[in-house]
Amino acid sequence: MEIESMVANSALIKAREGGGSKGRSWKWREMFRFSHISQCADLAETIERDYYSLCVKQPIGKKLFQLFCRSRPDLQNYISLQDALVLYTFNCGTLSGMDQLTKKIQELNLSVWCLRDLHKLLGGEPFIQYQESMFFDRFLQWKMLERSPITKQTFRQYRLLGKGGFGEVWACQMRATGMMYACKKLEKTHVKKRKGEAMALNEKEILEGLDSRFVVNLAYAYETKHALCMVLTMMSGGDLRFHIHNIGEPGLDKDRVRFYAAEICCGLIHLHQKSILYRDLKPENILLDDNGHIRISDLGLAVRLSEGKLVRGMVGTLGYMAPEVIGRKHYGMSVDWWGLGCLIYEMTAGQPPYRVKGEHPKAPEMERRIQTEQLEYSDKFSKSAKDICSSLLNTDPKQRLGCQSSGGSEVQAHRFFRKINFRMLEAGLVKPPFKPDPRLVYCSDVQDIDEFSSVKGVILDKTDINFYSKFNTGRVPITWQNEVIETGCFKELNTFGPEGSRSPDLDW
Ligand code: ADP
Ligand code: MG
Ligand code: MG
Numbered sequence: 001m002e003i004e005s006m007v008a009n010s011a012l013i014k015a016r017e018g019g020g021s022k023g024r025s026w027k028w029r030e031m032f033r034f035s036h037i038s039q040c041a042d043l044a045e046t047i048e049r050d051y052y053s054l055c056v057k058q059p060i061g062k063k064l065f066q067l068f069c070r071s072r073p074d075l076q077n078y079i080s081l082q083d084a085l086v087l088y089t090f091n092c093g094t095l096s097g098m099d100q101l102t103k104k105i106q107e108l109n110l111s112v113w114c115l116r117d118l119h120k121l122l123g124g125e126p127f128i129q130y131q132e133s134m135f136f137d138r139f140l141q142w143k144m145l146e147r148s149p150i151t152k153q154t155f156r157q158y159r160l161l162g163k164g165g166f167g168e169v170w171a172c173q174m175r176a177t178g179m180m181y182a183c184k185k186l187e188k189t190h191v192k193k194r195k196g197e198a199m200a201l202n203e204k205e206i207l208e209g210l211d212s213r214f215v216v217n218l219a220y221a222y223e224t225k226h227a228l229c230m231v232l233t234m235m236s237g238g239d240l241r242f243h244i245h246n247i248g249e250p251g252l253d254k255d256r257v258r259f260y261a262a263e264i265c266c267g268l269i270h271l272h273q274k275s276i277l278y279r280d281l282k283p284e285n286i287l288l289d290d291n292g293h294i295r296i297s298d299l300g301l302a303v304r305l306s307e308g309k310l311v312r313g314m315v316g317t318l319g320y321m322a323p324e325v326i327g328r329k330h331y332g333m334s335v336d337w338w339g340l341g342c343l344i345y346e347m348t349a350g351q352p353p354y355r356v357k358g359e360h361p362k363a364p365e366m367e368r369r370i371q372t373e374q375l376e377y378s379d380k381f382s383k384s385a386k387d388i389c390s391s392l393l394n395t396d397p398k399q400r401l402g403c404q405s406s407g408g409s410e411v412q413a414h415r416f417f418r419k420i421n422f423r424m425l426e427a428g429l430v431k432p433p434f435k436p437d438p439r440l441v442y443c444s445d446v447q448d449i450d451e452f453s454s455v456k457g458v459i460l461d462k463t464d465i466n467f468y469s470k471f472n473t474g475r476v477p478i479t480w481q482n483e484v485i486e487t488g489c490f491k492e493l494n495t496f497g498p499e500g501s502r503s504p505d506l507d508w
Contacts, residue, residue: 005445012171012441014157016180016236016290023178024487032145032493035221035342038381047143049131051123060142060490065122068135078118085115134496138440146481150222150474155183155231156237160446165300166190166200167227169450171234177487180234180303181219185227185371188468189458192201203300204230206276208476214267216287219479223472235295237288238442240347241298250350250357251380255433257347260286260294262412262420265341269408272333275305281339284318284345286307290420292432305332318366319352323395326367337402337411341392344416348380353393371395388416 015023047054055065069075084279110472141386158171159397166186173180182437186200196428207218207230220231240260244252252260280301301315312332314321322338324331345353354369355361361369377386391401391414402411410424424430436442443449484490 002447003447005447008446009441012028012158013439015156015171015173016438021478023173024182024489025175028176029493032489034138034141034146034493037137037141040144041135043140043143047140048486051127054139055122055127055130056082056119058477059485061139061481063490063494065127065130065137068130068133069122069126071133071135072126072129074151074284075122078122078126082115082118085118091184091394101278104323117222121410121461133357138494138496139472142481142484146475146477150220152224154220154222155181157183159441160449161443163452164298165314166194166196167277168189168449171236172231174483177483177489179483179487181231182234184230184232186229187227187452187454187456188223188460189226189408189462191228192458192460192464193455200228201302203302204306204471206299206302207232208473209274210268210276212270212479213426214263214270214295215299216295217479218476221471221473221481222473223468228468228471233289233295235287235297236290237292237436239284240286240288240294241283242442244347244350252347253433254348254382257344257385257422258417259430259433260347261340261344262417262425263294264296264343265408265411265417265420266426267294268336268340269412271296271302272407274334275307276302277333278302278307278336278339279316280320281336282317282478283343286343288436290436292435293347293428318363319355321370322397323371324397326370331397333407334400334403337392339396339399340402340411341389344392345375348385348389349378350380384414384416384418388414397459420424482486 021212054061056062057288066079090144154175155172156175158173161171161182162171163169167184167190169182169184169220171180172183186196191197191200204218204221207216208221212215216233216235218230218232220229222229222231244250248363264281276299278296278299278301278440280298281296285296285298286294290292303311303312308333312330314325314326314328315344316325316335316339320339320342322331325335351357353375354366354373377389381389388401388411394400397403401414402408404410412416414418423429
């Protein structure tokens with residue numbers, strides 16, 4: 001390894017270790033200075049007064065509403081009840097034992113109903129009083145911060161992580177909180193030359209509408225002079241292709257295959273619930289975080305399907321495309337379940353389906369194999385692994401696993417996943433079978449990633465600026481609020497002065 005690479009890597013490793021409070025700029029409090037409450041008047045006028053959005057969905061809003069309720073003797077008990085119900089709902093789901101299942105489901109619905117009633121109640125009079133309280137004033141102050149502009153200076157930049165179609169991906173760190181992220185840069189000239197505007201905007205808009213632990217989150221979208229930037233969840237454990245093919249014998253052990261497949265399955269269900277078809281499942285697009293959980297990344301080819309509609313288009317990566325895509329037919333979510341089949345196959349066999357390692361058949365040959373050839377399963381496949389692969393890789397989308405009315409839950413119910421507790425998995429409580437080494441950087445050396453060539457002769461004009469302003473929306477509220485809470489900044493800054501009465505920035 002060259003010295004340049006070693007320096008870049010050790011800087012990144014050091015930043016990762018210090019991630020959180022150690023990585024904060026010494027000026028972080030200044031960066032987070034609240035506006036005076038009088039400056040929040042416009043915001044107070046325009047902000048949508050929706051209980052669910054303000055007090056349940058937005059993490060900082062939820063915290064402040066709970067603080068408000070706890071400050072009120074008549075409301076304290078509701079919050080305790082809410083906590084108890086959430087815990088109860090969760091515990092019910094994690095207990096196993098088929099005999100009691102029916103009873104559990106009844107209890108479960110009961111507590112879900114109960115929670116719903118509780119929200120109805122809190123969303124009434126208490127929500128009105130909350131909006132008159134200092135806690136809501138503080139919420140507006142956080143929202144003002146949330147809306148302040150993002151520039152290059154908001155982040156520290158570390159090493160180059162990879163290269164994409166329109167630009168590079170760099171490791172970066174939010175200066176104020178110390179949170180590590182990956183910044184995907186799209187060079188403006190490249191986007192324009194290759195007419196990638198719609199694609200870039202599509203990826204950004206789909207990402208900002210998602211909130212799943214199995215899909216990379218978008219935290220910020222901003223622009224610099226030369227690039228459009230998407231700041232994404234940092235995934236430092238490398239991609240699945242690297243883990244399948246570049247470490248030891250090709251392929252992964254059974255526990256890892258099952259665990260990754262289960263998390264991908266949850267990610268797909270989340271996307272499909274939002275009517276988003278992913279279309280690009282392959283090992284390269286599944287990334288590991290530093291604990292060993294995976295997330296689906298690169299939503300450049302994802303599309304939102306309007307109700308009941310199908311799409312067409314030969315889109316994806318040859319070798320992982322479903323027969324209905326190759327056959328130029330209309331298709332829907334079925335192609336993602338095919339993709340999951342390909343992934344389980346490749347993780348288990350150590351080679352992609354329909355071709356042997358190192359072989360690069362031409363497109364027509366690959367298409368023929370996918371549409372007509374019978375797949376072979378070596379003895380690396382257990383009975384249930386073989387069964388789930390052949391059910392997912394059914395060439396008839398109507399008969400494919402995952403494509404019946406129950407959708408993804410049918411896949412989760414397959415025998416292959418019998419050891420997986422999906423409720424625990426969805427809550428992030430299953431320990432990954434493999435944890436990436438924190439002292440390693442799981443990507444190519446900096447000098448081995450080709451430099452991104454610049455395009456000359458492309459002139460940016462008014463229509464481009466219109467598109468940039470659609471892209472440049474700054475912080476994504478939920479991701480940013482989580483960042484502020486997770487890094488401890490919320491707790492340190494959200495003081496209300498002695499006796500909860502006065503604070504220098506609030507005026508009551
Ligand atoms: P493109 O859509 O242009 O193919 P990708 O989203 O696939 O771009 O990103 C290009 C490369 O950057 C990936 O192959 C990966 O190596 C790296 N990368 C992308 N997103 C992340 C992330 N969130 N964390 C770490 N590395 C990433
Ligand atoms: Mg990619
Ligand atoms: Mg892409």
